[in-house]
Structures are given as structure tokens and as C-alpha cells.
Amino acid sequence: MVDELAPQCSAKGCRATAQWQLRWNNPKLHEPTYRKTWLACDDHRESLGGFLDLRGFLREVTPFAPIS
Secondary structure (H helix, E strand, C coil), rough: CCCCCHHHHHHHCCCCCCCCCECCCCCCCCCCCCCEEECCCCCCCHHHHHHHHCCCCCEEEECHHHCC
């Protein structure tokens, strides 16, 4: 069961609880230190990261720990 208020995976149609944060930026649009964040479940960590990495956007992947 997924908690509807828990942060969810950013993959299209996925409602799984986020386990990872993929931090990225588009160097054509953003300052080098600016980061956007996509959240990922274990199942989508690799595919979302691959999408960003292929475009040269992925900067870091870290475990996601929601603020309590």
C-alpha cells in the first residue's frame, strides 16, 4: 500500500514511494550550481537516471529521506 501523502516516484504513472533523488540541471538553461530534483522508486532509479545521463543533465543520485 502506498501512502498518498508520501513523496512519489517521478516516473509517468508510478505511484510508488520515492527512495532516491536524482539531482540534475540543464546547462543550457540553468546556472551550474542550480539543481532540479526528480524522485525515483527502486524500480525506476536506473531508467530515470539513464534518461537524464544520456542528455548530460544528471549530476548526482542520493537516497531520498523525506523531512519529518
